[in-house]
Amino acid sequence: MRDVAVIGVGMQKWGELWEKSLRDIFTEAAVLAIDDAGVDRIDSMYVGCMSSGLFVGQEHLGSLLADYLGVAPIPALRVESACASGGAAFRQAFFDVASGANDIVLAGGVEKMTDVDGGGATYALSTAADAEYEVYHGVTFPGLYAMMAMAHMHAHGTTREQLAHVSVKNHRNGAKNPRAQYPFEITVEQVLNSIMIADPLTILDCSPITDGAAAAILCPLEMAGELSDKPPVKVLASAHATDSIALHSRDDLAWLGAVEKAGEVAYKMAGLTPSDIDFAEVHDCFTIAEICVIEALGFFEKGKGGVGAESGETAAGGRIPVNPSGGLKSKGHPVGATGVAQIVETVEQLRGESGGRQVEGAEIGMTENMGGTGGSCVVHILAKA
Amino acid sequence: MRDVAVIGVGMQKWGELWEKSLRDIFTEAAVLAIDDAGVDRIDSMYVGCMSSGLFVGQEHLGSLLADYLGVAPIPALRVESACASGGAAFRQAFFDVASGANDIVLAGGVEKMTDVDGGGATYALSTAADAEYEVYHGVTFPGLYAMMAMAHMHAHGTTREQLAHVSVKNHRNGAKNPRAQYPFEITVEQVLNSIMIADPLTILDCSPITDGAAAAILCPLEMAGELSDKPPVKVLASAHATDSIALHSRDDLAWLGAVEKAGEVAYKMAGLTPSDIDFAEVHDCFTIAEICVIEALGFFEKGKGGVGAESGETAAGGRIPVNPSGGLKSKGHPVGATGVAQIVETVEQLRGESGGRQVEGAEIGMTENMGGTGGSCVVHILAKA
Numbered sequence: 001m002r003d004v005a006v007i008g009v010g011m012q013k014w015g016e017l018w019e020k021s022l023r024d025i026f027t028e029a030a031v032l033a034i035d036d037a038g039v040d041r042i043d044s045m046y047v048g049c050m051s052s053g054l055f056v057g058q059e060h061l062g063s064l065l066a067d068y069l070g071v072a073p074i075p076a077l078r079v080e081s082a083c084a085s086g087g088a089a090f091r092q093a094f095f096d097v098a099s100g101a102n103d104i105v106l107a108g109g110v111e112k113m114t115d116v117d118g119g120g121a122t123y124a125l126s127t128a129a130d131a132e133y134e135v136y137h138g139v140t141f142p143g144l145y146a147m148m149a150m151a152h153m154h155a156h157g158t159t160r161e162q163l164a165h166v167s168v169k170n171h172r173n174g175a176k177n178p179r180a181q182y183p184f185e186i187t188v189e190q191v192l193n194s195i196m197i198a199d200p201l202t203i204l205d206c207s208p209i210t211d212g213a214a215a216a217i218l219c220p221l222e223m224a225g226e227l228s229d230k231p232p233v234k235v236l237a238s239a240h241a242t243d244s245i246a247l248h249s250r251d252d253l254a255w256l257g258a259v260e261k262a263g264e265v266a267y268k269m270a271g272l273t274p275s276d277i278d279f280a281e282v283h284d285c286f287t288i289a290e291i292c293v294i295e296a297l298g299f300f301e302k303g304k305g306g307v308g309a310e311s312g313e314t315a316a317g318g319r320i321p322v323n324p325s326g327g328l329k330s331k332g333h334p335v336g337a338t339g340v341a342q343i344v345e346t347v348e349q350l351r352g353e354s355g356g357r358q359v360e361g362a363e364i365g366m367t368e369n370m371g372g373t374g375g376s377c378v379v380h381i382l383a384k385a
Numbered sequence: 386m387r388d389v390a391v392i393g394v395g396m397q398k399w400g401e402l403w404e405k406s407l408r409d410i411f412t413e414a415a416v417l418a419i420d421d422a423g424v425d426r427i428d429s430m431y432v433g434c435m436s437s438g439l440f441v442g443q444e445h446l447g448s449l450l451a452d453y454l455g456v457a458p459i460p461a462l463r464v465e466s467a468c469a470s471g472g473a474a475f476r477q478a479f480f481d482v483a484s485g486a487n488d489i490v491l492a493g494g495v496e497k498m499t500d501v502d503g504g505g506a507t508y509a510l511s512t513a514a515d516a517e518y519e520v521y522h523g524v525t526f527p528g529l530y531a532m533m534a535m536a537h538m539h540a541h542g543t544t545r546e547q548l549a550h551v552s553v554k555n556h557r558n559g560a561k562n563p564r565a566q567y568p569f570e571i572t573v574e575q576v577l578n579s580i581m582i583a584d585p586l587t588i589l590d591c592s593p594i595t596d597g598a599a600a601a602i603l604c605p606l607e608m609a610g611e612l613s614d615k616p617p618v619k620v621l622a623s624a625h626a627t628d629s630i631a632l633h634s635r636d637d638l639a640w641l642g643a644v645e646k647a648g649e650v651a652y653k654m655a656g657l658t659p660s661d662i663d664f665a666e667v668h669d670c671f672t673i674a675e676i677c678v679i680e681a682l683g684f685f686e687k688g689k690g691g692v693g694a695e696s697g698e699t700a701a702g703g704r705i706p707v708n709p710s711g712g713l714k715s716k717g718h719p720v721g722a723t724g725v726a727q728i729v730e731t732v733e734q735l736r737g738e739s740g741g742r743q744v745e746g747a748e749i750g751m752t753e754n755m756g757g758t759g760g761s762c763v764v765h766i767l768a769k770a
Contacts, residue, residue: 063760075625099484240460375448
């Protein structure tokens with residue numbers, strides 16, 4: 001397989017984008033990425049989107065978005081792995097280039113979540129869980145992650161304050177990200193005293209409902225110099241793993257097997273270990289998620305993720321900065337776009353373009369994008385070429 | 386890229402499968418394909434499904450179906466290109482093997498369409514069209530294809546009876562297919578006199594609402610002999626193309642540009658011309674679709690598809706047998722499964738396993754799977770290895 005580089009990335013400021021439709025926000029991000037790379041054509045395209053059918057009554061996004069981006073008749077395909085759809089789109093684009101099938105491939109992700117009311121959004125998101133064994137019985141995602149948090153607290157002594165520290169740290173990072181939906185700092189006290197959603201998670205433990213898109217341009221590493229003036233970022237590894245879709249099917253409710261597996265595969269593919277990673281963008285859909293993920297990826301021992309969050313080791317300047325972008329919590333979480341936005345942040349960090357939130361000496365970055373309660377996970381490792 | 390073979394295929398009898406859920410019918414087809422190939426593991430999996438969110442309230446099918454098939458933690462991804470989702474899943478599986486990323490890959494397709502009422506199914510299917518510029522104004526798929534039929538009749542003199550001949554021929558083939566939803570013959574008079582759906586299309590011009598799944602096992606051609614006792618079928622070409630999603634954006638309402646483009650790419654990749662193809666499984670979601678497709682693929686001159694249908698050239702024993710399986714019209718059309726079922730039929734034909742509907746001397750077969758009104762199209766060419 002050919003070595004693959006990322007030569008362009010783009011995303012808009014995320015938020016409640018009432019004046020734009022799904023096709024508008026996707027096209028906006030795609031054009032930013034194309035402009036960033038400086039390419040004059042796209043050979044193939046992948047779109048990550050979780051549930052445009054339920055959110056905006058539109059499937060067939062490959063055709064729609066190739067049409068509106070003006071790149072038809074190229075192959076353009078939507079892929080879906082719930083909230084890991086963006087990471088999965090980037091992974092398919094990686095293999096498209098690596099295999100030799102196509103040279104300039106766009107990986108994009110999009111979700112337009114505010115065109116339904118809150119109940120509609122909660123229902124659409126619930127389709128990432130097991131409809132027959134979880135959702136029919138009333139489960140929602142805050143409820144599922146609350147159970148994971150309770151299990152983690154029970155098994156490992158993780159505290160309510162440690163959960164809050166994840167949110168506080170991500171908002172501190174996001175306050176320096178001009179594209180974040182909620183670019184402001186919060187305190188542990190604010191998290192603890194905000195509205196209860198599902199015990200022990202309050203609203204400031206939960207990522208928001210967001211409209212947004214992100215895009216990246218991939219090409220063979222050996223062609224990067226001729227296609228673009230931008231310093232290429234090399235894709236060292238791409239891994240995807242699955243687990244039981246239902247939380248109740250797992251031996252340990254507080255352990256993410258798909259994240260562990262995808263991490264293992266990615267480390268092996270790149271020939272690296274967790275200590276080689278300079279920073280990571282991970283899937284903090286809820287604060288407990290980040291704690292479980294940083295354990296499963298090997299940055300902290302099992303059960304020690306909460307202690308790690310409180311210690312400052314995952315903060316800017318810490319041992320392993322996590323979510324310098326602000327993460328899903330501050331940056332926003334348009335579910336199908338999140339995995340590609342992690343790539344956007346990682347590429348910019350590796351180029352040294354991240355301004356006030358720049359990770360010093362960033363040479364190797366990891367992205368971890370997760371579907372449902374961890375029923376699927378996509379991990380990538382990127383490095384300065 | 387490595388040469389790729391299909392070594393196993395499977396599908397159940399399609400129809401209104403009230404006693405089975407989406408996970409049941411997918412798993413059933415997948416196990417049939419695994420048994421057919423005789424493999425003892427799967428390395429990676431793709432699931433084609435158009436709109437499980439709207440049909441059954443379930444997204445995240447990669448995780449769900451890997452879980453229920455018992456193959457987690459392997460990578461398992463859902464892909465969507467409306468009614469071309471199955472063909473797209475097979476195409477991603479092809480590249481997964483061809484690239485060297487994985488050796489034994491399952492491509493499946495599934496749709497459970499009868500768990501909503503007729504209005505719900507019509508709405509879910511409409512999401513393959515342009516939600517903002519077509520669906521909001523009341524368009525449905527029978528209406529869109531009726532406009533294409535009117536345009537074809539106006540431009541080329543195609544007759545109502547020629548449309549009916551497509552349905553009659555496909556039901557004649559499907560009557561010999563034990564897995565078809567409607568395995569019986571019909572007459573031109575019955576088509577003409579059946580209930581009007583959207584002028585000029587009556588209900589017997591329209592493919593039905595169906596529950597069903599289909600699956601295929603792919604591997605490197607050079608490993609086929611050691612992995613399976615079944616005669617391998619080689620994938621000669623895989624092509625995907627897009628067009629405007631909205632019918633009104635096209636210069637010619639009766640011409641399928643994405644089908645023409647995907648056909649051109651596939652013929653070039655295989656080094657073949659239309660006259661080399663022994664039979665084709667094509668996307669007859671409505672009778673007019675088959676007429677347009679056999680022109681765009683080069684089997685008939687532009688405007689002559691209707692004459693071709695009436696002439697018997699596409700019937701069993703004709704110059705280019707089309708839809709020996711019975712096509713979408715007789716076999717059924719569980720939209721995400723259709724593209725993989727075309728592969729099932731083609732593999733069985735090339736193995737000489739098709740019983741009363743066997744195409745004599747079949748050496749090379751083509752599949753053509755289409756999304757929406759032709760906004761996307763996936764074409765494959767398969768041959769005896």
